[in-house]
Amino acid sequence: MIMTVTSTIGANEIGLLIDGTEIVAMGSLANHQVYTYSVCLTVGAHMAALLDSYGDGWHGGYLTINGVDYGKEFLGGASQTHTFIVLVQVEAENQFLTKAKEVAAEQQGDGSGGAPCIDTVITVTTTIWGNEVGIKIDDAELVVQGTLKNNQEYKFNMCLSAGTHVAKLEDSYGDGWHGSYMSVGGVDYGKEFLSGAVSMITFSASSSCVETTMTVTTTAGGFEMGLKIDDIELVAQGSLANNQVYTFTMCLSIGLHTAALLDSYADGWHGGYLTINGVDYGRDFLTGTVATHQFTVSCVSTTMTVTTKSWGPEIGLTIDGTVIIAEGSLYNFQVYTYTVCLSSGSHEANLLDSYGDGWHGGFLTIGGVDYGKEFLTGTMSTHTFYVGCIDTLMKITTTTWGSEAGLAIDGNELAAQGSLSNYQEYTYTVCLSPGVHEANLLDSYGDGWHHGYLTINGIDYGRDFLTGTSQ
Known part of the structure; x- marks a missing residue:
């Protein structure tokens, strides 16, 4: 059973017992934070005792279980008790897993088609208490608790099907990851995991290629010209005309690539040239059958923040169709920072709301521009932004x-x-x-x-x- 404690002021006074067992020790919480706890409970009625060491209540802080808030009216006294019911003996994290797997199944089909998996690099960056960190991807153990060291970067490779996957971030001590985080596809996860034993997130696996536009400018002898990128024929010899500009788009992985400029008559490109990312190649290719050039495809590290107001758990976010924030993963009145590696050019941000009443004044910020402040109704608001x-x-x-x-x-x-x-x-x-x-x-x-x-x-x-x- 997942439960959260949201503190305001006087958080160090707060304590919590469930059925007489201490969940939150008084003196352990800080002001204006959200703490997550995982407790295994039997089916039936249970007792939550909200405690305050100073005797003046929780100052508007509250306990949330199964979407129900307890203690908002606890404004005086040293304790307040509430009864809650566990109807099904399934932890909320397993419900999260079930829902995420349903989404993944819709995206991937039943798997009978034998779709190939994608080699996916998962990077784990630790700060302090690295030995407490553990990770499971779709229930498969990736990082065993006790194996990582402090202030290190670890890279893991998993072959994942295209679509949505579930990561279970674990902490053996129950106090979060202390600023450690997991990165997939240029997106950081877990930086806000500062309390509790478990944080559930979803992420997308994709081919991670960058749409790369290139042009071929011909002069004389255009029909002699050909072009291969990484040994893949992009321009067939005999297909181009003189004094023209042709535009091509290829989805290329980040890194170094090779362009082979070909000429069937062996007298070069006559001043024709290839342009990629504003750089011209081949202007000096005036003789011979082939000229090779190397070029780099890169992405721009793009920082974005999401500022939540009320109903933060309803918020979701995708960038170019890739899930950055899973609905149900955010809390109220917080600022979350994400780093995504994007190609230069235009991109699409879809701001999602699970309830259909917008973001309640919450917003996304990229490059100093706020998006979504006017998103006050509906399930989705779409915005175009530019990188590089x-x-x-x-x-x-x-x-x-x-x-x-x-x-x-x-x-x-x-x-x-x-x-x-x-x-x-x-x-x-x-x-x-x-x-x-x-x-x-x-x-x-x-x-x-x-x-x-x-x-x-x-x-x-x-x-x-x-x-x-x-x-």
């Missing part, structure tokens, strides 16, 4: 003398002079940080763009660029 740079679509429309036109963004060449044709539209995607940027429209002959123009976010630039070498 933002994929920005821009288009060049040429008229006459397209070959004279060039474009630089923040001093970086985007369209080389001589690479464009007349009466064409060229589309580019550039990942830019939020804020002000500079577009430099160039003309090699000095007579402007002849009513050609650049379009960014629906706004046209350069229609009046009718003379000169730059605007």
Whole structure:
């Protein structure tokens, strides 16, 4: 049976007995905290004795069992007793497990299809009392209590099916993890586990790849060009045309990758090039059949906080469909901090409420921006936020003398002079940080763009660029 004690002021005066057995010793609690306890009780009636050493009650603090609060009216005296009933001899943590497994089963099916598992790295970072730490994943023991040391980082590998999983964070002494935590997929769990013997959380296993956009810009000999990423063919030779820009997206794991630029005629890419994350590769590939380049796919460590008001247990949160906060895991009037590793660009946060009446003024904060303060009704509120740079679509429309036109963004060449044709539209995607940027429209002959123009976010630039070498 899981029970919590929520303290306000005078917490060091609080004590608790269940059926005469001490659960909370007076002098052991701090103000404005939530403490979780796991007690194994038989089916039937039980007695809770709320104690106060000073004789002035619990000052609005209270005991919660099975969603029922006891003691909010305990504002005077040294003790107050309450009777509660255990109807089913199943601990609340097992109910949590059952519900989480139902969710996982819905996501994963019955398993008869033999879906492959995903190699998942689980990192455990200890502070003090590391030997008290234990972890079970879906009832399978991952960390045996007594095996970890203080102030260490441990990495474990588990092959998990895609979807939701349950982690049981255990503490042998019953005083939480002292700031230790478990990390999966860049998300930290357990930092708020500061009291009690057990904390139940859910997390998602996914392939952890990052959607990576890359462009191939051709000049002459486009049909000779080919491209492989990590030996996987992305561009087949013979498939590209001259003087074009092609955009491709691959989901790549975080780390180092290899791009092989191929040419069927063995005379290189004629000034054509590959662009990944704003870096051009292959401009110097002017001879031969292959040029290889290495590039890195990385994510941005993103800190987010959730501030709860009332009804914190109703709150849930997903980022891009990945569960960050399981409904039922938070408490009232707290601030929780999470660190998630996200790719640069736009992401979606779904704020969830199990009761359907919003977050009651609670909110999510990312990058100094608050989301959800207006989420006062309903089961979900969706918000888009940006990490690192933002994929920005821009288009060049040429008229006459397209070959004279060039474009630089923040001093970086985007369209080389001589690479464009007349009466064409060229589309580019550039990942830019939020804020002000500079577009430099160039003309090699000095007579402007002849009513050609650049379009960014629906706004046209350069229609009046009718003379000169730059605007």
